[in-house]
Amino acid sequence: MQAPSTRPLSRFSGSVLAGGLLALVLALPAQALEPQSLDYPLTSPDYELPLDELRSFAEVYERIKQAYVHEVDDKTLLENAIRGMLSGLDPHSGYLEPEAFKELRESTQGEFGGLGIEIGIEQGYIKVISPIDDTPASKAGIQPQDLIIRINDTSTRDLSIDQAIELMRGEPGTTLRLTIQRESAGQPFEVELTRDLIRTVSVRQQLLEKDYGYLRISQFQNRSAEETLKGLEELKASNEGHLKGLILDLRNNPGGVLQAAAEVTDIFLDGGLIVYTQGRLPDTDMRFEARAGDALEGIPLVVLINSGSASASEIVAGALQDHRRGLIMGTASFGKGSVQTVLPLYNDRALKMTTALYYTPQGRSIQAEGIQPDIEVINARITPIEESRRTRERDLQGHLESGQEEPERQQTARLTSPDDYPVNEALNLLKGLNIFGERK
Template sequence: MKRLGYVALGMGLGIVTAVGLLPQAQGANNGSIYKQFDLFSDAYEKVRENYVRPVQDQELMSGAIEGMVSGLDPHSSYMDAKAFADMQITTKGEFGGVGIEVTMDDGLIKVISPIDDTPAAKAGVKTGDYIAAINGDSIQGMGLNDAIDKMRGPAGTKVTLTVLRQGEKKPLDIQLTRAVIHVDSVKWRKEGDIGYIRISSFNEETGRGLEKAVKELKKQIPNIKGYVVDLRNDPGGLLDQAVQVSDDFLNKGEIVSTRGRHPDDTQRYPAKPGDITDGKPIVVLINGGTASASEIVAGALQDHKRATIVGMTSFGKGSVQTIIPLGEGGGALRLTTARYYTPSGRSIQAEGIVPNIAVAQGSEENVAKFERPSEADLPGHLANDAAAKNKTPQPVVRPPQGKKIEDFQLSYALDLLHGKQAIAQAKSPEKR
């Protein structure tokens, strides 16, 4: 495989150095490519000379690159120098803003998930919300990076998001106070004789955070019965951290493989001996906001039957983005370069991880539509040619009527580990 440095999953984070990515035009294609460049040059000059106001060359070129890349799929984009610098800070677990992971969907900004303990989460921004305006300015026609930039600002300043939410007849104006976002991607606590571990994202500290969490929980609970790993609303992040987290729970076998355009681009990531939980039972919680790197972890533990997956079908982002710097001070491309596959060989692109036990958080009438925003809903998403056809609807466990349970999915997982629910024996997923 041609090494590019390091790769990112998730709603696409990471840094790489690209060498020799563009093939040289040869033979009959040579003339065709030059004609296309002549066409671009002609259009560039016409706009530069005739647009209603003067435009800078940098503005035109940035727009041209963004248009070229963003039309490929929902996760490829161009970052100017400032956006590239902001992205590098984000992967280190600290950045400024309101604390939401977003993507572009049909001209609006779609919330993949709010980040735990950030202004967005505290103000009630939800997975699946659509942001239609920022401070009263419509985002129609605005690029994703421009919208993100408008949401950022000095800590203590305010920003108002106009949100469209399913079930609400009118748009909601949600005012947020910006903050410096410190993302502790791993948190933990005792739940009786069970260890609860919440992973909210995959940044450079996630692997170390998980290992610290397990170590502390073992001290707090000498006769620990098992672990709940909560990946709900985790939008993903760095590939190497997803591999490390999976490896911490596995003794052997493949964790994930990435397969690019060419056969020799395939890369496989094997587990090393050593399970930090000493083989204790694990239940993993997922939902529609569980995306990318977090889906890698859920898929690896499911395929190896190392954990029981509980919740709702995940987002279905099965693609890998590579961050490719463009010259000195020229920003970078976030480019989709591969798909990833779970150990059994299945691609979850636009499909998601289907839980062993489907458990709804609430009693909504239309659980599938309400609780499951999906990669498959995004315009221009990569197709999954091996997607299952005419799938049998999965029975969903719902909270008992008349009984208020603050977190039904977590309650169900704890009961499962205590033997109060029958543990599902997952069938080996069909290879695709």
């Protein structure tokens, strides 16, 4: 049996893609986005054709051709048959027609037209995994777990992901209506959105207060690792060249480029296994190893996740958790641990097919389980209780001054809102870890 291939991390050369990005692809080799020859046989000498089933197929095909109320051409029937073979396997396998294949390639580069919304399927309807930051979907208030029950006048009942994407894609500036069923809202409601050209910036950072940084990765793109290193340098530069703690926010991160996710993980690890995949074919078995050198030099790290954290973001969280490099805080992640490979066909079409599962360094499969946080923090709103007005020393007439300058308070816009409960809890935890470390 062929040994699994090990992927050394060349930090800025993406070669494998991981989930989300509208089609919820978890892992697909970038080289597979161009036509290639398969290095395994399409048939086996021991394989026997299921003749009875093929006869049934031929009979159904002929009856549709003869008796269906409208005439159907051979191409349509055969493409429907191919589509049915793949969609019947699992929610993430599918048949990509030329437009869908083109959109998939565009989306992995971080620029595509549409709404900026990551979707899956639940109970026969289209489910929102997460909106992408600063897109029409996020600006319209679309939330993770929302069910899209209609797109314009089309019901999404039993609609495939590819069909839903086709309906939601369109020219920038055009509008469409989504009918949303939200658990907290009771009755369905409509949202009108204007399509836009989606150019996503995957990494943003900010110094929350002295010594403590915040870095958010909204999805994993080819340059995410490079942007992460740049963001860390900017955080350090704004805090006299060092940090005492970092919050890495992967909430509502639907995935993206697997190589980039591994490279981001490598930034925080000082060596060791990041992730490995296993499938039926030898070339689906891969290992990603981190190189020596932790860019943060071991300072405390808290990773925020929630139910919208899927695929590649689960790889990062799982690896950091297994290596005990960071504390995972929030709620359980989405749980998509299957690997899809895109196999281009000769006619600008492609098969997107589940070929493997991925595993964390300690051998955990995340499929349908997700990453469980070390510290569960459910999103909540903080309502401060006003303290009754009492006289203090500074209120007394003629009080003595301290003789010290009043510290200048920085007034900067935060990437997170002041009442973002998980971020505040993560910040408090980082401070506690530093205090504990200083007193040991």
